[in-house]
Structures are given as C-alpha cells and as structure tokens.
Amino acid sequence: MKTFLNALLVILIMVPATLMAQTTVTGTVTDKANAMPLPGVNVIIKGTSRGTSTDFDGNFSLEVSQGETLVISYLGYTPQEILFSGQATIDVALVEDAAQLDEVVLIGYGATTKQDATGAVEKVGDEDFNRGAIVAPQQLIAGKAAGVRVTTGGGAAGEGGEIRIRGGASIGTEFGATNDPLIVIDGLPIDQRGGAQGSRNALNAINPADIEDFVVLKDASATAIYGSRASNGVILITTKKGSANQPLKLEYGIQASTRRITNTVDNLSAAQYRQVAEADGVDPSEFGNANTNWQDEIYTTGIGAIHNITASKGYENFSFRVNYNHVSQEGPLLGDLYERNGFNTSFVHRFLDNDLKITAIARGIQDEYQYAEDGAIGAAVRFDPTQPIRNPDGSFYQYGTTANLAPANPLFTLAETEDRQTIQRFIGNFNIDYNFWFLRDLKLSVNGGIDYAENSGFRFAPANPNNAGAFNFNGQSQGLNRNTSLDFLLNYKTFVESINTNIDITAGHAFQEFYIRTDIDEVSGPNTTIDTDINRNALLSYFARASFDIADRYLISASFRRDGSSRFSEDNRFGNFPGVSVGWKLMNESWMQDSFFSNLKLRAGWGVTGQQEIGQNYGFQGIYTPSRNDQANIQFGTTINGEPIFIRTLRPEGFDENIKWEETTQYNVALDYGFFNNRLSGTIDFYYRETEDLLATVPVPSGSNLRDLITTNVGEITSRGLELTVNGVIFQKENFGWDTNFNVTFQEQEVTRLSLNNDPNAFFLVGGISGGVGNNIQILRPGFDPTTFFVFRQVYDNEGNPIEGSYVDVNGDNQITEADRQPYKKATPDAFIGWTNNLRYKNFDLNFTFRGSFGNYVYNNNASDTGNLNAITNQPGYLANGHASVLDTGFTNQNLFSDLYIERADFVRLDNISLGYTIPFEKMTLRTSLTATNLFVITEYSGLDPEIGNGIQNNFYPRTRDVVLGLNFTF
Template sequence: MEKLLKSSLFLLLMLPMSFFAQQSVSGTVTESATGLPVPGVNIIVKGTNNGTITDFDGNYTLTSVESENVLVFSFLGFTTQEIPYQGQSSINVLLDESQNALEEIVLIGYGSTTKQDATGAVEKINREQFNKGAVISPEQLIAGKSAGVRITPSSEPGGGGEIRIRGGSSLSGNNSPLIVVDGIPLDQGGVQGVRNQLNVINPNEIEDFVILKDAAATSIYGSRASNGVILITTKKGTINSEFTAEYDLKFSGGEITDKINVLNAAQFRNIIESTAGTDVSLLGTSDTDWQDQIYRRAYGAIHNITVGQGFDNFTYRLNFNHTEQQGVLKTDFYERNALNLTLTQNFLDNNLKVTLNSKGILDDNSFADQGAIGRAVAFDPTQSVFDPTSPFDGYFEFRGGDTTDDEFRQATRNPLALLEQRSNDAQNKRNISNLNIDYRFSFLPELRFNLNAGFDYAELEGYETRPITSAENNQSVRFDNFYGGINRNTLLDFYFNYNNSLDAINTKLDLTAGHSYQEFYVNSRTRTTQNNALITNPTNINRNSLESYFARASFDIANRYLISASYRRDGSSRFSEDNRWSSFPSLSVGWKIMNESFMENSSVFSNLKLRAGYGITGNQEIGTNYGYLGIYTPSQRGALVQYGNTFVNTLRPEEFDEDLKWEELKTYNVGLDFGFFDNRLSGSVDAYYRETEDLLATVPVPAGANLSDLLTTNVGETVSRGLEVGLDAAIIRTEDFNWNVNYNISFQDLEITALSLGNDPNFFIPQGGIAGGTGNNIQIWKEGFDPTTFFVYRQVYNEQGQPIEGAYVDVNGDNQITEADRQAYKKATPDYFMGLTNTINYKNLDFSFTFRGNFGNYVYNNTQSGIGFVGAGTVTPQAYYSNLNANVLESNFEAAQLFSDYYVRSADFVRLDNVSLGYLFPGDEVDVRASITGSNLFVITDYEGLDPEIGNGIDNNFYPRTRSVVLGLNLSF
C-alpha cells in the first residue's frame, strides 16, 4: 500500500511536467484546389530553427514539438499558413495558391517536378487561364494561350481544331501532338465516326493542360513525341472537404459573320445576256440567295451537374454533362451525354494511393452534307428553291427537258435538297478508364512504385440514307450506307521513382525507370448501296502495338545547378524486325541564377533561370500499319473473275517498303525564365533548332520500281527554327482589384532541306488539290521551301493595275509560257503568331478577353479562281448555268486562270476570340455566378475571302465560323 501511494504521488508530481514534454506530429500537405501533394513545403516551429520539409508525396514528420507551439507551413507560390499545435499526432494541411505561383507542380511524363526545377520547355495552363464560353472541344480552352502552340479552331459543331506545336515536323506523317489524358496516351490516328476524339473529355472537368514542347521534355514519350505532347489532367475530389454540388448552364446562340461574295440574280442575268452563245431562256425568274437557304442561326446548351466530397482517406467526384449544339449549316447537329467519375483511396497510413478515372460518353452526330456549301456558292441565283413539277420531292433540280425527269448527272445539285434529303446519323459509345496505383515503400519512403492500367474503347454505329427521289442518289433504289466499327486502345505501364536529398553532397536526385506496353486495334465495316444493290464490304482490321522501356535521372546540385537526362527504347509492330527498335535520348541542364549569392540582395529580379537541352524524338504515324509488308487486297463486287459458273475474287498486291523505319527529330533548345519585382512581370524566352531525318512521305516512284507509282517511304529532311516569348504581368495586385495580362508571340520557319530519292536539284512533288479541273495542285514540296509553299505563275498587270488574262512572267526567258515558268511563291504557314489575354477582377466581378493573330501567311482563294471567270458559269456540257464569284467583275477573266498568283492573297489577321464578363453573388448556402461571353466577335484582316484562318491555306468549301453569344449560370451548393 505504501508503495502504491508513493508511486501515485510520483505520477501526480510528474503530471504538470507532461504539458512541457516534447512530442512529434506528422501529416500530409496538399493543394486545396486539386488535392495533389505538395513536395518541398517548409514546416517550422515559429520562432525556432526546428523544422522539416515534405517529401515528394507531401508527407512530413516534425519532432520536438511542444504544446502551444505554432507551426508555419510555407511554400513559394502558396499562401503561408500558421497552425497552433495542441498535442495532435496528425495535422493535414491544405495550401491555397498565391498570386505568385512560381513553384507550382507540373507533370513531365511519368512523374512531375516544380516549375523552377524543369529544364525543358514546359508550360502549364490551369483552369483560371482557360477561354470562357460554351466550349465543346477541349483544345478551344487554350487557343492563344501558349507561345509556340497554334490552334486553328473547327467550324462544325463538336469539331476538332488543328493543333500544331512548333509547326509540326513531318510531311505525310501526322503533325498533331500526342495527347495524354490522366496517364493514357490516346491513339494519334483518332477514333472513327467522331468529329473530334477529344470530345470524350468534358472541358468543364479539365483541371489543367501541361504542354511539353522540346525534346528534353518530350523524349520520355519517344516514338510519338516529335510534334510535342499535351498532358491533360482532369479534376479530382479534395481531401477533407464537405459535400458539394454544382450546376452549370451555358446557353449559346451564333450565326455566320460573312458569306462568299457571289453574283446576285441581276448581276448574273446581265453576265448571261452579255455573253455570246448563251440562252437566256434557261434562266429562272427568282432572286435566290442560296447561302441564306443553307445557313441558320445555331443554338446550343451545355449542362453540367457535379457532386463531390473528401474524407481523410477517400475522395470522389462525379460529373454528368449534356451538350447539344446545332451547326450553322442546316441539319448539322452534335450531342454529348457524358459521365465522369474519379475515386481516390489511401491505404497503409497513406503509403498506398489508388485512383480510378472513368469517362463514359454517348457521342451523337447528325452529319450535314458539307458539299452543299460549294453548291450554294455555284447554284444559279435566278432559280427558285422549289418546283411544283419536280419529281425530286418538290425541290428544283436541273433536268433534261420536257420529255424526261432524269437529272443532269453533272449538273449542280440543289444545295438545300442535298441537306434535307439526306440523313446521316451516327452514335459512338466510348469509355476511357484507368486505374492508377501509387505505393511508397514504408521501409524506404524515398522509393515509389507506380502502376497505370487503362483502356480507351469505342463502338461506332452509323446509318446514312437518301431516298429514290433525291437527285444526288442516281440509283433506282434508296441509297443506304451502314457503317460501324470498334476502336480499342489498351495500356499497361509501371515505373519506379526514387527521390531523395543527399546532404553530404548538397544534391537532390530524382530517378525514374519503367516499362510500357500499348496496343491499338481498329475494326471497320460498311454495307453500302452500289449499282442498285446493297453490298457488304470486307471488314477492315488494323492492329499495332508499341513496347517501351524508359528512364530519367534528374539532379539539383546546391539548389542552383540542374541536370536531367532521359532515355526511351521503343519497339513498334509497324516496322520490320530490322527497324523495329529505336532509341530516343535527351540531355538538359539548368542554372538557377536567382539562387546564386550575387543575386541575394537583388531588388529587381525575383526569378532567373537559364535552360538548355538536346534530344531525339520520333514519329511513327504513317497512316498505315503494314507499310513494310507485302499486302494483297481482295477484289470487291464488280471485279470478280468467272470460271464456268463460279465467280472468284482476285488479289491485288499493294506497294510496300520493307526498309520502312521511324522519322527522327533532333531538337536543340535554349530557354530563359525570368521574373521581376516579386514576379509582377514574369515570363520565358525559348529558341530552338530542329532537324527531321528519314521523313515519312508519300512520293512518286518510277514505273516498275514498286507495285504502285506512289510509295510511303523514308525520304528527305526538314529543318525548323523558332523563337518563342511568353510574358505574364500583374499590372495591378490589390485585395479587391487585380489586373493580369498574358502575351505570347512565336516566330517560326520550316524548310525542306532534302526530298529526292536521287540527286535531282529540281525535283518536286505537287501538293494541295484545288477545285476547277481534275487533278490540279497549287502547292509544292521542294528543297529550300516551306511545305505549304504555293506553286504559281506570276501574273502580269496593265497600267491600271488590272490582271491581264493569260499574261504571265516568262521566268526562264524562252519566249513561251510553260510549266517551267511556274514558281514557288509565298506560303500558308505564318511567319509569326501571337495571343493576348487580359483578366480583370474587382471584388466579385470578373472580366477577360483574348486576341489571337497570325502574320506573314497567305491563302489561295479557290472560291475566286474556281468560279471567278465567265466560262465557269456559261460553258457547261448541258443546258444549265452556274453562278460566279463576284471577283469576275474585277478580273474580267473569261477563262480559268487557276495557277495565277493573283489568287494568292495575304491572310494576316487579328481576331477578338473571346470576351467574358461575370459576377458572383455569394450566399449563405448557394453561390450564384452569372456570365455573358462573346466568341469570334470580329476579325481585322485585308483578306477578301470568307475567313483568313484556313488550316491548309486553300480557301474552298470552307465551313464558316460563327459569332456567338453565351449566357452562363453557375450554382454552387
């Protein structure tokens, strides 16, 4: 009993001392916006030197902590937090991004780094920087936002824009970047039956884009990285967050901004009456604007319903999206119903993280006959839309006279009938899902293992039909076309990552090594009415796979000197065993000048880093999976051989090149990142030089040299150079008012330096097919020129500045105009392009606008050259006339002048791409944000055609872009 009393008294005496005992605390630091871990966060006991930093997964442990201490969590780019310690064993912290997000986390492919530690040309664009409005296609979010990235938007509803990073590098190969969505590289060949394969990603659910531009950043993706890489990360739940619900509505209305300038009925009648040999009786009595007949005001709506919640170890986010968008071309329509689900679960004291991403979509399209655009331009304006005597469902069509209702098979078809008598509906069911497992070894916390398994699966079913009464049908039965297929993209990759600080040598190291296997399978089938019979065509199957080994090592020495090297070994089934495997290395360095001692007291610089890198990447997108194999194609119905009463298929050998191999791109890049005055002005400058070897191009070959006169093979080289400047300025930064400006400008030059399989210096390959004749081309591939260069005669003008018909410059001086007098002249790609975005916030009011512009590019106006001469409307094989482009009143051309440089016009432009105004009405339970957005409000240009922004530089049958206004309402609960 005495011993018990003494022991109890001792414990009572020690109890007060327990309040001063030193303890430890641990936890995880994550971004509040994304739930992603933040490595390198400084945690310190306020007023002491006792501190630690978070590891690569945002975890920390701090010892020697006493009650009533204050813990300070700080990291550059985030708002510092101070949290009182009251004996907790665990404290998890959510950090908010500050205005100066210099050290934000950026993905770099199979891992991540901080912005200040990146040695390659890498740019992150987050959701605060996105373009606003009724955005259907994800790439529209970043148009005009990044130096070196040019996005030419599509006109049709749900259409995919053309994306070019540093101008592309190939001729016949694919020039689009590799897109990686939540770790899954998409098939660069696209998905059949959809307008844009990126439409599976709901733009409302995208957290950020990371653009990898140079080989130092992209070579980790090896054989698919020559045209850059875009990493898309979708939104996820937030740890330790309450249940949230959000409804977002955007309603849009748009219309075309201009029409192609053609003759009206009076002008056309005057041309016919004044032209010898014409028959005025063939004209009608109406005054029809056929472009008005095929276009409409287009409406659309986007609905998003989102719920989410986060717990200590589990988060979820669920989004439903419904999108409807009419096209300005009648009968054109796009609809999307999509469900996005993200689940994250942490196990084993947060050492194991499992993430599931799943995106399911029903992609429905009603495809309009875009041939109606060209027909509306060319159709006789004196004819009426409808004819009561017409056997073609009452639509006026040119017919053969009083005794027959057979249409003229070569005559221009009624454009409205083309649209309304055709039905072409398709549905694509698609799912992209991946399971990511990330495990930190408890016995070695610096080592992580990451496994990513995923698939992208799509099923297409489509049906196109035209009735017997359609003049376009040309058959005695209804035209039916059933089409469908499967796209399957499966992926399994894993890697180990070791991240540690070696205090003995004052170096941080980051090591990654892994393996990837990806397989692509495409199955296509059709059943079509041909020659009055429904024919089932053979199923077309394409299948290829890619196996890869990759590694990367990065070193940060004394927080000043950066060294990074990567290596990838790719093997592709698209090439023979002799050429199947190839290596793609890179090396880059960086110098964080800002961390040098001589910069410590700088009152001007807040960031200064020099970067340089070299790497090799590849391109295997050649449009065929079996280019190295001898393939035999079975004949279809109508080409069978009869033996007695038996009909058998013939087999036709296809061309092939058994030595086919990768394109290889060598890239040199030098960059400077800078920031002034607490990063009130920041930005980067990059200069690059690129050489593409073993170009994959389809070129003519001598007769008998192969099984065709055209062959896809490795031939030639290109060289490109560029300079990119990106600037961010926080002009005003106060608690209530902020004004930020982003400006980027890119200069680029691309030249073919070798092309011929031989040594002929005059060898060239015609490109760029045009309307107005058969087999005509207006562009040229030739050594010393850009691949989009035009190939024309130099027009001669009279003293009044008017073109003289048929008069061209005799370039070679032989006193005759021949093909030898055609010259390479101007090009379709711009010399430089820019983007300018202003963002202004005043309390709950936000306002932003974005300009884009291209300069030094030209467009061949095929709408003028094709029907801009009198003979285009009056010289026809049958008794009907076609309308003319109004340019005929200026040129006075009687006959076609297709190859005249008169039609190559400057297409410089500045476009007000996006303007948005919004206001947030905060509430106790519901926050309401209302907004209005205008898109494509005006274009400043001297180009006389419909639109100066033509991807291939040939203006013909162009689907016009719309000017739209979007009303938005967002409710957050």
C-alpha cells in the first residue's frame, strides 16, 4: 500500500511536469524568393513575451512547450504562425510583403503607389505627426519631410506657420508674388492668400486631429497638373473618414497645456540703465524709484485646452465619421486668446454594387480671436525700467504730454485695447465616383467644393496719453470670402496583355472662383473712413495625364494643364503647363534578383508650372480707387441749409496691360533605395529650377505710369537643391521597437536677372527695418540670394572692438557713401534637417523630433536700433530703455547698416518630445501622454530667436515652450 501511494505521488508530480516540459527547438529562417538567410527575425511564443531572434545566418534556438504556437515575423515580410507538436527542427521561408511599396499615395487628381510614383512625392501620415496641443495643422509636419521647412510666426494664440517647399520659386518678399504652396483639402484648393479675413492662419479651419495624412508634391512633374498655382509645390491634405464594416467607435480626447515664452529681448536692467544714463549726463532725479522688467510684466503663462469627441461607424455600403472639436488657447501676451468650435463630418455611401460612390464632407467652424495689442511688445522693450507700472493713485504711469513721441505704458495699452474678430466658416466637398457598367475600366469623378467664410470684428485703441493731439480709434469691419470649385474628370485604367503594360489615363475640366468683400467703418478724431472693397478672380482649366507601367519595370507619366486666369488680359490669359517623368524599377530586373537591395528605383522628371498670386486682381487694366476718408474728399457746393457737400475723389492706379504668369521650369533626378528588406530605406533627390517673368511690385521712372510702383514681370531666379532621406527600423521586437527618420536638405537660390530694361546692375531694396522711415536692409540683385543683406563692412580696432561709424571704403573714393554698402550673408539656410525617433516598450511609447538649420543669418534690428546712447538719453522729452549691446560697443548713435548686426543663426531645436502610455481594458483603451514643444535651442545667436522667417528681428512675438498633458479614451 505504501509503495502504491508513493508511486501515485510520483505520477501526480510527473504528469504536470511532463505536460509543462519544454523542448529546445532549432531552426532557420530564410527568404523564400532567394533562399538567403534572414538575420534579426522575431520568433515569439504567441500570447507571451518569450522569444528570440535569428542570428546573422538566420538561425534560432528556443524552448517551446507542446501545443504552443510560434509567431515568426520580420519587417517587410508576411508573418507566419506554426503550431509546435514535438518537431525538433523548424525551418521557415518567409514571403516578402509588398504592402509597403504598394502603399497608396495621392497625386493630383488621382492616386498611385509608392513603387509606381515617378515624381518627388512624400507622404506624412498620422503616425508620423508631431504631438501635443497643436492648433495649426502645418505644425504636424515640421521637420518630417525633406525639402519642406515650416516656420511658426511666433507664440501668438492661434498662430500659423510659413511653409516653404524647396525654398519657394518666387521672390517672396513684401514686394513679390507669394512663395506659399498650393494647399488642397479633400480635393478643394484653398485660397493661397488666406481663406478668411481676420484669421492668423488660413488652415485653422482644419482640426489637426481630423487629418489622416499630408502628401507633399515637390517637383514640377508631380505638380504641373495643378498648373498656374503649383510653382511653390502642392500639399494634399486628406481628412479621416469612417471605414466599411466598422463597429461603432467612440473617442474622446483632451489636451491641457501651459505656454510660456522662452526668451526676451536683451535690454538693460534697471541698474544697468541708471549707470549708463547717468554716465551720459542724465540727472539721477529723472529716474524713477522702481525696478521694472516691462517684458516680464506683459507676458504671462498661457493656459489652453483642446477637446475632441468623435463617433464613427461603417456598414457594408455606408460609413460615417462625426467630430466635435473645441480649442481654447491663451497666448503669453496678456489678453491674447483664440477659441475654436468646429463640427467635422464625413459620409460615404456606395450604390449599384459599389459602382457608384458618393462622399460628402462638411465642416462648420467658428473662430474667435481676442487680439492682444502686439505694439505693446515694442513699447515694453523701450519703456524706462526705473518707472513703476502704476502711480500711487492706481492709474497707469505715463511719460506725460511733454513727450508726444513717447510710447504709452505697455500695460495700459494691453488693458485698454479691445480687438476682437469672429469668423464663421463652412468648408464642404461633394464627390461622386461612378464606374461605367459598359466599360468597367472607365470611371467618372465629379468633385464640387465651397469654402465660405464671414467675419465681423471691432477694434478700439485708446489715444496715446503722452500725445495731446492723439485720438481714440474706433473701427468695425465685416468681410466675406467665398471660394467655389467644380471639377469633372474621366479616368481609364486597363492592362494591355499584348504589350505587358498597365495604362492609366485621366482627363478633366476644372473651374474655380474667388470672391472677397470687405466693409470698413473707422473713426479716429475728425477722420472717418467708410469703404467697401470687392475683389474676385476665376480660373478655368483643362488637364490630362497618361501613365504607363511597362512590364512592371519601366514607368512613364506625362501631364498637361491649360489654365486661364481673369487676373491677366485676353492676350496673356491662358498658360500651358506640361510635365513628364520616367522611372526605372531596377529591383524588378532579372539581374537584380539576388542583390542585397530590397528596393531600387531611378526616376527623373521635368515640368513647367506657374504663379499668379500677386495680391491684386485687376493689375492689367486701368482702375480708379475712391477716397476712403473725409480728409481725401473735396467740397462740391452746399445744401439748402448752407452745409458743405463733400464728394469722394477717384485716384487712378498704375497698371501693366502686358502682365503675365510667372513660369517655373524644374528638373528632378532621384534614386529610391531600400536595404535589409527595407529596414533601411530612403531617397536621394536632386532638383534644378528656373523661374522667368518674376512678378513683383517695383519702382518705375517718374511719369512712365500713373504711380511710382507697379506690379509687373521683372526678371529671373534660379535654385537648386539636394534632398536626402533615411528611414531606419533599428529594433523590431514584440515588446520593443525603435524606428527613425532623418532628412537633410541642401539648397541654393540666386536672382539671375532683375530689371525692366536688361540692366545687369539693377537692384531693389527690400526688408524694412525699425530705426527710421523707409530704411531697408536687404537687396534683390542679380547673383545673390533674394534674402541677402545689404550693409557696410564694419571696421574694428586692434582689440577687436567695433569703431563707431567706421566702415570699409569699398570703392576707394575716400568717403563712405551708399556705394560702399555691399551684399553680405543671407537669411535663408544653406541646409536644414529633421530627425525623428519613435520608440516603444510594451505599452509605453516615446517620440521626439529635432530640427536644425545651418548657414542662415539674422539681422538683429533690436540691437541696431536701440543699442546706442542716443536711443536711451536723447529721446524728445523722455528717457527710453536700450539694447544691452551698448555695454559692449559704447555706440552713441544708430549704426543701422553695419554688418555688426548680421549674426549667424545656426540652430538645433528639440522641437517636440512626447511620452505616452496605453492601458487596454476590456471595452475601452486609455492613452495618457505628456508632451513638450520647443524644449531647448542650441545656437550662438544672441538675439531673441534664431528662427525668423524674413531674417529681420524687431517687434517679434516670442515663441513659447508648451507642456501638454493628454488623455484619450477609445470605446
């Protein structure tokens, strides 16, 4: 009996031990196509964290229990699952998954795949976006794409950003045509000059959380099908929609943020100010008893919150997505506030066995701005730091009426100014896709869209208390913007077996009209301005494209667009814009089958694009502008009661009846590559671009036209660049992953001709600065970049200190004149980079993006204007603060045009970093995140910020550092 009990006990112990016994399994993983071993393949026990990866020879070894399932996965290959039933060896041959190369990307009026794209096309998807409390959609892609530079305009609430693709093809100054790209939202091209009056950012109508992806079309072969508006590139924005057969999905997200400026202008402290002013002869009794840092006083910590509520569901033939978005964002300048309420809806319905698809997208948005008076920024920089904010009686301290030109107390200005704007905007698209029953390869698409905005606002600005002759300003404004668009196109796709070729042909017609109305009613003392301004322009277009994929190796694509614009006379109204591109899929050649490349494609393109965004609609014909206020009216008799009758005058405007398109010709050569089954991939892109008939507003000889300035075609500009992109999957494990993207762009731009009479020495001065009326610091001149500075070369003593007023006599005539000013440095960078990393560990995720810029310079106008004793002690009737550079230079007077103030502004910025944690529940997923933006900047620039769009720093609204806490619930 005892023996039996002992035996039973052994059995009871051995049975579970046997069931749980593990066997060491070995195996090899290879590529099925070429039998080559695959290193780094993940071999994981399904449902556990146990696993290993293959070595360099594709071998692995793992302990497995009976009945467990092995999951073998590798980036770019289709995963396999194998049930373990006691086998000692498991050899696996993985099949390449072409899904990566087959990823669909939009192109103009159509779509293609990555492997079939022949133009410079780059897609940035939702998973790649920058994170945080992002209000302006363009900030989602900052640093994400080679050749694309996004520069924010500052830290104001609701502030947008400047997008430049390959530097822009036009002059792009305040006198030239725009360098902004064309932006197309779900098929609707928006107005390149704005979209809604009174808005800080035309794209604020689009909820960033509602965007699926951006597709950037960079070269002319890709953009030529958009013709007259595509010289500066095209950005296609696709918003999120519901999916077929999708269960009801509810999402709620909140992002709470704080915003604080990171830097202020380097002014004299109160102690430094007293010392400098007293040493320059100021009686100490003129100083106040306070120590006020006016810049600290006008800025605060801004609070913000973004709410998103989304519902989506898909049936077999119908799907929908509805989103409500609320934004409240305070700027750091006291009183600065932006609020947005928006409904975003999309509906997709399929009929007739999916032959007919109807898509409707509608967005209703209300933007409300409470603008803080940014003139207070300049006043805070200049205000006497020894004076208190308020007088003993509680009123704001002011200089007094003996100082007519003195700035008002900046806190008084912020407290008393009221400036509000409300914008109600509707953006809608209606799309019909129909596959003909009698020819299955032929599809008709009709796309209609409208972007309609109404704005109303008022502004009250108090009179400067220091100026007895100043008046309060009261103004009201209303506006209407209407952009309507209608496209028809036919698309035919087929495979011709006899020539082993896929054919894709598209032809269509488009019409778009822009209507803008502005009503102004302003009163300032005796001056009353009542004005209505109406502008409209239209585009009529025909376009076509044919693409051929021959034997899955050779790609040919050609497009053509003919645009007619009402902005030009009948003789110059229509422009023709062709584009051609070719590609060679080297990887599909038989002699490349055993190579170590996983992707290799050579492509090249050429195209012609246009530019017509000149800010005026009737520049080819003589027009008259009515006077806008009482001061420009004349008396014309009297009434019965003897009251004078005033009539408005008409002023003739200058015009050029021969004005025509800018025309840009661009060449592009590129190589797309991939290694290790695309774990390492990227692109090398080179472009060369020539723009002719530059559009700009320039001076003309007196008497030659009705005005001194006219908008006309003035010259030529060339640019070239090299773009490098590297994507890498560094680790790909079940519980840990790390992928990275690095892109760098080298660019160069040069004005090659600029004149109305072929004068090779012609130039125009641009880039207005503070410190005098009509002063400019930049030059447009053949042989130089459009943002080149125009300065005197500073002379230094033996100790390296600048000698005031002493400059290099360049022409040797023994006197310093305008002839000695020289082009020197430029604001555009020689190169800029973006580096993004995405890491995950179990349920944690971390991503961060660095941006950098090199070879760019900034003109420190704060230092040149006020970094001298006269700016401090020689103001009419008051004392003002000055830039701290006066402590180093000791300058007495302004030296506005010295190259001393042109500073190198290279920088590397940690633009965005986000840490998240996802908690999966049975019926809900919760994700928490902590994000910081603009965390730090590494730079030698001494001024406020090295990233200034036009390269001139003066009254700049400082950027902020944002810290964001996010919670996202998905049901």
